[in-house]
Amino acid sequence: MARTATLMLAFLGLTSASGVSFAQESLDVLINEALGVRVETRAAAQYAAAAERFSDLLIRLSVIDIDSLGLDDQVDYELLRGHLRTRIFEYSEIELFRMQPVSYFALGATNRLFTRPGAIPDSGVRRALAELRRLPTILANGETNLTRPARTWTENAIYQAYYARMLLQDYLPEAVVDSPELKQELLAAGAAALAAVDRYETFLRDELLPRSDRSPAWSPEEIEVYQFEHEFLPHWDVDSMLRLAEDDERETMAAMEALAKKIHPSGDLATVWEVMKEEAPPGRAYCPWPSVLWTLLRIGCSMRAATWCRFLTTSTMAPVSPPPWRGARCLSVEPLVGRRWLAGSPGTTSSHRSRIG
Numbered sequence: 001m002a003r004t005a006t007l008m009l010a011f012l013g014l015t016s017a018s019g020v021s022f023a024q025e026s027l028d029v030l031i032n033e034a035l036g037v038r039v040e041t042r043a044a045a046q047y048a049a050a051a052e053r054f055s056d057l058l059i060r061l062s063v064i065d066i067d068s069l070g071l072d073d074q075v076d077y078e079l080l081r082g083h084l085r086t087r088i089f090e091y092s093e094i095e096l097f098r099m100q101p102v103s104y105f106a107l108g109a110t111n112r113l114f115t116r117p118g119a120i121p122d123s124g125v126r127r128a129l130a131e132l133r134r135l136p137t138i139l140a141n142g143e144t145n146l147t148r149p150a151r152t153w154t155e156n157a158i159y160q161a162y163y164a165r166m167l168l169q170d171y172l173p174e175a176v177v178d179s180p181e182l183k184q185e186l187l188a189a190g191a192a193a194l195a196a197v198d199r200y201e202t203f204l205r206d207e208l209l210p211r212s213d214r215s216p217a218w219s220p221e222e223i224e225v226y227q228f229e230h231e232f233l234p235h236w237d238v239d240s241m242l243r244l245a246e247d248d249e250r251e252t253m254a255a256m257e258a259l260a261k262k263i264h265p266s267g268d269l270a271t272v273w274e275v276m277k278e279e280a281p282p283g284r285a286y287c288p289w290p291s292v293l294w295t296l297l298r299i300g301c302s303m304r305a306a307t308w309c310r311f312l313t314t315s316t317m318a319p320v321s322p323p324p325w326r327g328a329r330c331l332s333v334e335p336l337v338g339r340r341w342l343a344g345s346p347g348t349t350s351s352h353r354s355r356i357g
Contacts, residue, residue, distance in 0.1 A: 014127045026064055027073060030057055031080055037087075039139045042104060043098060044145055046337065051092035058084045086230045098148035099214065101157035101204060104142035105164050105197075106135060110172070110190075118176040125177050125186060132168075132189035136196035143203050151218035152242065161201035168194040 037053050039046045061084065066077050090096040097103065109127040113120050172190040177183040220238040227233050236244075261267035264275050 026060070026070060027069065027080070030061055030064075033057060034080060034083060041134055042106075042141045042145065044097070044141070047095070047097055048090045051088050053082045054087045054091070058088070082230045082232065086226065089225050089229070097144050098147045099153065101142060101146055101154055102160050104138050104200070105140050105157075105160055106131060107164060107167060111167060113175045114171055117174075120176075122177075122179060122182060124180055125179075129182070129186050129189055132186070132193045135193040139196045139200040139301060142200065143207075146208055147211075148214050148313075149208070149212050150214050151209065151212040152211040152216050154204055158201060158204050158209070161197055161204065164197045165194065165201075168197065173270060212328065 034057055035055070037050050039050050058081070061077070061081055066074055069077060079138065109124070109131040113128055114122065168190050173187065175183070175186060177186060223238055227236070229240070256269060257267050260269050260272040260323045
């Protein structure tokens with residue numbers, strides 16, 4: 001840990017000879033300690049211990065005088081404070097780990113074996129091996145932790161089990177590993193992980209889904225924790241942001257209707273949709289996208305999803321085939337980010353700027 005902090009200071013060009021203050025050195029130490037907090041197997045006790053660590057770090061951070069720091073370090077200070085407060089909120093206040101079944105599919109290192117096949121060194125393979133060996137314990141802890149999530153969150157996790165199985169069953173045997181012995185260890189760990197995924201999916205379908213009855217909605221107060229603490233948007237409350245979105249929706253709808261009148265005298269969006277289909281009758285499993293319709297869609301992208309979906313569902317749009325993505329690339333290897341998808345599925349947050357990586 002000390003060596004890591006020293007290397008970071010050296011990277012920043014900060015040494016005692018150049019006048020590093022105690023406050024600056026303390027900030028780097030706190031950042032390193034925060035990045036070192038792990039919840040390795042997702043046990044409830046580990047979340048509680050991590051929350052205590054974050055609370056302690058937050059108290060120690062408050063001792064540092066932010067005004068004594070340079071501008072870059074003031075940004076890091078705010079990022080660290082937001083990171084700590086958000087984690088404490090997730091781990092100890094709302095206990096996100098009790099209602100986020102998809103988060104227990106911890107397969108990031110394994111999935112990365114296939115981003116550049118053959119270019120992953122043995123160290124990367126060993127990280128995947130360690131991850132696969134942990135997965136049965138993580139999934140078992142998920143069965144213990146999960147209480148009553150929203151039904152849609154559990155359904156999403158059941159669907160993700162399909163991709164986890166595809167990764168372990170179809171892709172893992174094709175992993176390029178230089179060492180035959182290491183490859184055999186990887187496959188053995190993958191077989192145990194696959195069996196654990198099957199058990200977890202059965203749990204999701206037979207036990208968790210019937211009791212998944214909470215609302216997928218989040219209260220304004222919960223949303224504002226992410227908005228104020230993590231995203232640093234203190235000047236906009238939820239109601240203000242909704243009013244802004246509604247104003248934008250009205251403007252966008254007016255633009256769409258004006259464009260629709262250039263296509264058909266009625267200006268009716270559903271009628272325009274039918275007219276545009278006449279330019280290229282849809283086949284059984286595709287939907288045409290003429291240039292003017294594409295313009296409509298680009299405008300529609302800024303609309304609220306509910307309004308845009310209402311327009312689409314009023315027409316007789318042909319079924320659209322799913323994109324031809326390869327299965328393992330669709331695997332959710334990290335939890336959905338709660339602060340960005342609060343209406344759909346909760347998720348843990350992760351700071352991604354500056355040193356709070």
